Amino acid sequence: MVNNKTSHLMNYVRVVLLIVLLSFSKSGISQNNSQPAFKIIPLGVKGGSDESNLSSYMVAPFHSDNYICLDAGTLYFGIRQAINKKIFSGNAASILRNNVKGYLISHPHLDHVAGLIINSPDDSSKKIYGLQFCLDVIKSNYFTWKNWANFSNEGDKPTLNKYQYAVLDTGKETAIENTEMTVQSFLLSHSNPYQSTAFLIRNNENYLLYLGDTGADEIEKSNKLFLLWQAVALLIKAKKLKVIFIETSFPDEQPSKQLFGHLTPTLLMNEMSTLSKLTGVDAMKDFPIVITHIKPLANDAEEKIKTELIKENLLNLRLVFPKQAEKLEF
């Protein structure tokens, strides 16, 4: 009997210890901020050709379903794939109408806006955020009645007023309507003199950085990326910036005169090296870099880019290769 009682007591102690241990471990996760801050559903990840899979990323704070779309190359097909994978339920139009609260467009090249234009008849009222240069082209060259019915609130008459243009200011943080997020924007050089935008998204003390198409400073004869790295270096050191989305369109073999404002693995890693000098190399170790806009060219360019990036990753970045409708958390 004594033995039995002792055995029961020991079991009891074990269970209590386990519970205490588990709750410490849980609180540990929370204190270290290792619970994700953002969830991202890539609706399209490629840098061209495949109309079913062009740049667009749905982003929301981890505990929210109020998403924005960072670029809008492919929407409908990506959402439908996400429904197939049980990430969303309902139909594509209802997800677009109810869960996408606004669009942030980095630049007006067709592979970044086609999904927004094509799906506008089925969409709900919301804002399109962008720098002036970008919204100007959407206004004058897409929502013109000649290209497409003008679902926006400016430009060629009659305006159907479903979308409201919201001009961002590179100096200012702007609240994104109907979400828990704000955005700061930074100019990028995309085949000088053409421009693109980086968006720094904030939810509380957590940040996510998304770059639209961009060339390297050395190729573009620009300091736009350097200014961006200066702006975010402290956020990386403070572990507030959770992830960077940045493009690598071409493999290293692409001649530098035919980059058209894009990065290669070597050029990306050069930029990362510049960034690491501002943050210290320790802060960049295991830092998540999501590689966007890989061009699906012939000669296995996609595989080449991945292999080269992995080989040239001397900083030990955590390289992430996103797939359409596969949820990411950072």
Next chain:
Amino acid sequence: MVNNKTSHLMNYVRVVLLIVLLSFSKSGISQNNSQPAFKIIPLGVKGGSDESNLSSYMVAPFHSDNYICLDAGTLYFGIRQAINKKIFSGNAASILRNNVKGYLISHPHLDHVAGLIINSPDDSSKKIYGLQFCLDVIKSNYFTWKNWANFSNEGDKPTLNKYQYAVLDTGKETAIENTEMTVQSFLLSHSNPYQSTAFLIRNNENYLLYLGDTGADEIEKSNKLFLLWQAVALLIKAKKLKVIFIETSFPDEQPSKQLFGHLTPTLLMNEMSTLSKLTGVDAMKDFPIVITHIKPLANDAEEKIKTELIKENLLNLRLVFPKQAEKLEF
């Protein structure tokens, strides 16, 4: 021996008779034109939303692989599906480069040109055929460097000269370069004052008629469709016109003020009735009508449109509902 000789003779006679019979039957097939004149690979069939499946039809004479694309909403994804179904071999870019000899664009709405713009970097040199109003918008609002690199031979400098604009004249038949086909074009009304185009494709004595988006004459306050029916009625009676591709975007429930220059089943059948008065009803019996541009809206609009068309088909047209990458022959 005599018996054997007789038997050989009889066999000989049988074989000769069979050959004569077969050649008569073959020539009969040829005279009745029951061998197909055209083959068509739909690369995209829908009237919106789904970026992976927007209006585009590859058309070639039955015995040729020199295709044109009638509209170019989705190219890459459609070709890839056709490769999956063994209609083509190789990769999508090589089919686009080698088998598509030119584009005929009915009107410049994005769902009819997105695939052409997006895939232009991987394409080979060829012509873009269209009426002036259509090519003007492609020139001024798509290939502008601001929207996309200018792969054409006119407009914003520098011109990369991969595509040559070929302005069609509604009064004239134009040879389509590097194919065995010619085209005559007809103006359509697509939400007056906006326009669209019908293309009458000819190979020898065989014709195919493709209409871009169009409203009904009664709604558009137009006679554009009537003029088109007048132009093709004799070709139908002579059995030279093999098929008509025409849109039905909305079900009958769509309010007539919200048609945006599109047809419903009832409006299509009214137009077919007008056509049948010019051809006689017998000529329309079993005549193939390919229904394009059905909008994938909520509330099962696609099924509704099909059901209504079948119900309202008093002329006994042969209604064909095309699917992406499923080959058609007429």
